[in-house]
Amino acid sequence: MADFDFDVLVIGSxxxxxxxxxxxxxxxxxxxxxxxxxxxxxxxxxxxxxxSKAMLHASEYFDAAANGTMAKxxxxxxxxxxxxxxxxxxxxxxxxxxxxxxxxxKKNKVTWLKGRGAFVDAHTVQVGEQTVTAKDIVIATGSSVxxxxxxxxxxxxxxxxxxxLELGKVPEHMVVIGGGVIGLELGSVWRRLGAKVTCIEYLxxxxxxxxxxxxxxxxxxxxKQGIEFKLSTKVTGVSVSxxxxxxxVEPAAGGEAETxxxxxxxxxxxxxxxxDGLALDKAGLSxxxxxxxxxxxxxxxxxxxxxxxxxxxxxxxxxxxxxxEGIAVAENIGGLTGIVNHxxxxxxxxxxxxxxxxxxTEEAAKEKGEIKVGKFPxxxxxxxxxxxxxxxxxxxxxxxxxxxxxxxWAIAVPxxxxxxxxxxxxxxGATSEDIAYTCHAHPTHSEAIKEAAMAVxxxxxxx
Amino acid sequence: MxxxxxxxxxxxxxxxxTLGEWLKKPGEAVQADExxxxxxxxxxxxxxxxxxxxxxxxxxxxxxxxVEVGAMIATIEAGDGSAAAKPAAAPAAAPAAxxxxxxxxxxxxxxxxxxxxSVRRAVLETGVDPSNLKGTGKDGRLTKDDVLAAKPAAAPAAxxxxxxxxxxxxxxxxxxxxxxTRLRQxxxxxxxxxQNTAAMLTTFNDVDMTAVIEARAKYKDLxxxxxxxxxxxxxxxxxxxxxxxxxxxxVNASIEGDEIVYHDYADISVAVSGPGGLxxxxxxxxxxxxxxxxxxxxxxxxxxxxxxxxKMDEMKGGTFTISNGGVFGSLxxxxxxxxxxxxxxxxxxIEERPVVRDGQVVVRPMMYLALSYDHRLIDGREAxxxxxxxxxxxxxxxxxxxDL
Numbered sequence: 008m009a010d011f012d013f014d015v016l017v018i019g020s021x022x023x024x025x026x027x028x029x030x031x032x033x034x035x036x037x038x039x040x041x042x043x044x045x046x047x048x049x050x051x052x053x054x055x056x057x058x059s060k061a062m063l064h065a066s067e068y069f070d071a072a073a074n075g076t077m078a079k080x081x082x083x084x085x086x087x088x089x090x091x092x093x094x095x096x097x098x099x100x101x102x103x104x105x106x107x108x109x110x111x112x113k114k115n116k117v118t119w120l121k122g123r124g125a126f127v128d129a130h131t132v133q134v135g136e137q138t139v140t141a142k143d144i145v146i147a148t149g150s151s152v153x154x155x156x157x158x159x160x161x162x163x164x165x166x167x168x169x170x171x172l173e174l175g176k177v178p179e180h181m182v183v184i185g186g187g188v189i190g191l192e193l194g195s196v197w198r199r200l201g202a203k204v205t206c207i208e209y210l211x212x213x214x215x216x217x218x219x220x221x222x223x224x225x226x227x228x229x230x231k232q233g234i235e236f237k238l239s240t241k242v243t244g245v246s247v248s249x250x251x252x253x254x255x256v257e258p259a260a261g262g263e264a265e266t267x268x269x270x271x272x273x274x275x276x277x278x279x280x281x282x283d284g285l286a287l288d289k290a291g292l293s294x295x296x297x298x299x300x301x302x303x304x305x306x307x308x309x310x311x312x313x314x315x316x317x318x319x320x321x322x323x324x325x326x327x328x329x330x331x332e333g334i335a336v337a338e339n340i341g342g343l344t345g346i347v348n349h350x351x352x353x354x355x356x357x358x359x360x361x362x363x364x365x366x367x368t369e370e371a372a373k374e375k376g377e378i379k380v381g382k383f384p385x386x387x388x389x390x391x392x393x394x395x396x397x398x399x400x401x402x403x404x405x406x407x408x409x410x411x412x413x414x415x416w417a418i419a420v421p422x423x424x425x426x427x428x429x430x431x432x433x434x435x436g437a438t439s440e441d442i443a444y445t446c447h448a449h450p451t452h453s454e455a456i457k458e459a460a461m462a463v464x465x466x467x468x469x470x
Numbered sequence: 471m472x473x474x475x476x477x478x479x480x481x482x483x484x485x486x487x488t489l490g491e492w493l494k495k496p497g498e499a500v501q502a503d504e505x506x507x508x509x510x511x512x513x514x515x516x517x518x519x520x521x522x523x524x525x526x527x528x529x530x531x532x533x534x535x536x537v538e539v540g541a542m543i544a545t546i547e548a549g550d551g552s553a554a555a556k557p558a559a560a561p562a563a564a565p566a567a568x569x570x571x572x573x574x575x576x577x578x579x580x581x582x583x584x585x586x587x588s589v590r591r592a593v594l595e596t597g598v599d600p601s602n603l604k605g606t607g608k609d610g611r612l613t614k615d616d617v618l619a620a621k622p623a624a625a626p627a628a629x630x631x632x633x634x635x636x637x638x639x640x641x642x643x644x645x646x647x648x649x650x651t652r653l654r655q656x657x658x659x660x661x662x663x664x665q666n667t668a669a670m671l672t673t674f675n676d677v678d679m680t681a682v683i684e685a686r687a688k689y690k691d692l693x694x695x696x697x698x699x700x701x702x703x704x705x706x707x708x709x710x711x712x713x714x715x716x717x718x719x720x721v722n723a724s725i726e727g728d729e730i731v732y733h734d735y736a737d738i739s740v741a742v743s744g745p746g747g748l749x750x751x752x753x754x755x756x757x758x759x760x761x762x763x764x765x766x767x768x769x770x771x772x773x774x775x776x777x778x779x780x781k782m783d784e785m786k787g788g789t790f791t792i793s794n795g796g797v798f799g800s801l802x803x804x805x806x807x808x809x810x811x812x813x814x815x816x817x818x819x820i821e822e823r824p825v826v827r828d829g830q831v832v833v834r835p836m837m838y839l840a841l842s843y844d845h846r847l848i849d850g851r852e853a854x855x856x857x858x859x860x861x862x863x864x865x866x867x868x869x870x871x872x873d874l
Contacts (some may be wrong), residue, residue, distance in 0.1 A: 083567070344591050346590055434587055
């Protein structure tokens with residue numbers, strides 16, 4: 008039916024949505040993208056990945072100046088924080104990038120429909136006053152912060168990640184509820200700028216889902232940096248009085264309660280999929296037990312012509328996972344073959360040093376079969392040592408029989424960048440021997456990957 | 471690390487069903503697509519196949535429960551039902567739950583993670599089974615070229631052949647949807663146009679190939695020595711056809727608008743097998759060519775069709791078509807006219823049949839001939855006469871020499 012307003016309508020312009028829209032347009036499909044924010048880019052560009060990296064990067068400089076790192080290298084400086092300026096550069100980064108998406112939309116002739124989208128039927132979406140029809144619709148509505156029951160986020164004393172990016176002053180004491188990626192990253196920012204940071208985690212270790220050795224080592228490193236951890240601890244209540252919050256905690260298994268006072272509480276216990284207000288039932292769709300929209304491996308929902316990607320469907324809630332799904336769904340709609348390999352999706356924590364991993368943890372790998380593991384400490388890597396950044400290690404996990412690499416984990420300053428090599432290697436079915444015999448430039452941090460690979464079946468040189 | 475089995479789409483407006491019967495017990499080994507349960511709706515009983523191979527997990531519902539489309543009714547655990555550990559050869563093959571959440575399940579046998587992304591896409595697109603292929607990449611890895619080379623009938627002209635991975639329908643049977651390539655769409659349109667415009671019918675005859683076969687047996691070596699090309703049947707048929715076309719000019723004509731165009735040359739279109747299907751290059755002025763020249767031309771067409779190097783010009787035009795279905799074993803057929811031509815000759819397989827000659831039953835190598843023609847232009851008498859003239863010329867090749 009040539010009667011549809013558009014060939015493809017994407018609901019949401021985050022990394023999943025905007026990428027899907029651009030790819031669909033590149034394939035010659037008449038594409039529109041619905042976005043209720045004033046700017047494109049979703050959580051990632053506006054209140055997530057990008058602004059947090061801007062604050063992390065800026066605070067790294069401050070930290071280096073403040074904690075003696077620069078002094079060690081002969082730069083005597085006592086830094087003075089201009090927080091408004093730091094926020095301004097964050098806003099500048101966000102503005103440039105969200106503007107960049109708008110430019111890409113114009114360039115590729117993607118129509119930007121401003122407003123909130125809601126289904127009228129399987130091919131019709133209401134956007135504000137407009138009713139729009141499309142042959143194929145992609146739901147890419149992303150996720151929002153999970154509220155902590157009983158705790159109200161006022162974005163002044165009790166904040167979520169969005170508020171934590173915009174604090175008007177450096178807190179004296181920030182309590183971070185949740186020892187996951189977001190809590191650790193934002194906690195790091197304010198610790199570097201001078202706050203005392205306490206991180207409360209329900210599980211017995213931070214960074215759930217990451218390799219066990221990584222979690223332990225990361226904990227040690229952050230502790231050394233001055234973050235206080237309360238593991239196996241649950242929060243039973245948060246009350247605010249004026250500018251002060253009182254957080255009551257107790258051991259996760261039950262026990263004596265304790266009250267902590269702070270002038271800032273960051274709720275970072277997770278994120279949940281956005282489906283409220285979409286009127287999914289009008290399209291014949293429903294959500295699963297976790298509030299997500301289920302799809303098949305081509306990202307098609309149970310309703311033909313409606314697809315879903317990104318944080319709103321199962322899988323890790325990562326921007327790059329959404330982006331890959333965005334390309335795949337556009338290619339599937341366009342009659343090509345879109346693929347996403349959910350087994351090789353890297354995870355990165357943008358703290359200092361960075362933490363990154365792709366593939367199986369050692370624990371999960373052991374459950375599947377016999378493995379061999381090679382480890383190499385960054386203290387043995389020439390570049391890390393020269394830069395006086397010896398923290399961390401690289402671990403490579405390989406199948407014992409075939410030597411194929413099935414997991415790589417790293418703590419190192421550029422771990423997030425280093426992990427790309429591991430992901431490519433795993434996609435190509437690399438063995439640890441393949442990596443060990445690939446030339447890595449010297450002196451780079453990546454040599455640690457090579458040495459860890461050498462250590463899988465034999466010996467590294469530099470340790 | 472389990473795969474969920476969900477109630478599939480059951481049909482229009484059916485939103486729920488009753489669990490009628492469990493076909494697999496927890497702990498039993500399950501193959502991919504093997505039915506594990508039977509669901510009952512108002513209209514029909516439907517089997518639910520397992521999406522992956524493994525071991526049947528716990529039943530999430532019991533017999534008699536009502537379940538909704540999309541509801542989880544069971545899980546399939548990884549494993550092969552025995553106590554043996556999973557073979558370590560392909561450790562990354564099973565879809566892993568990341569951070570406790572099951573990502574959209576990978577199709578189980580279609581895309582083993584052992585293959586690189588470009589190879590995986592090639593496998594999905596071509597439907598080739600990678601497990602039987604020899605890899606030419608590093609350490610014997612499969613490359614994209616290995617997969618494409620194994621593709622059964624390659625798509626022509628660099629059009630990506632989009633293939634949707636099989637979707638198990640509610641009854642457990644598979645369906646594959648392949649979007650038509652532009653070439654195929656064009657072929658489809660032209661064929662229908664031909665059928666819709668011409669008043670097309672077919673007249674048949676048979677031909678005794680004895681004389682031609684004897685001539686070939688007698689002269690093939692000498693012919694090949696002198697002319698550098700094998701003596702086939704097409705040379706004879708083409709020459710016989712051009713002769714008959716001169717006698718019955720309407721068979722060599724075409725309708726353009728409200729005019730009939732008679733050609734006093736014979737450009738014979740010959741169907742040859744190409745990688746993407748049949749292509750029909752044209753032997754220009756075939757009436758002026760010798761048998762050897764015709765054979766050479768057809769041989770060259772055949773080779774270049776396989777290489778895909780035939781030029782578009784070479785396939786334009788033509789006043790009459792000869793199509794040989796005999797090479798594929800066809801007994802008899804009703805070929806479709808190649809517009810704007812008026813007729814097409816179909817050749818078929820040569821088979822020893824009992825026939826009567828001078829009151830005696832003898833065995834002769836016979837072939838059925840078919841002439842489909844446009845009755846708006848060619849009348850029945852002409853069509854039959856043409857075919858009889860052709861038959862006579864083949865049964866007694868001297869007639870070609872003396873134009874009889």
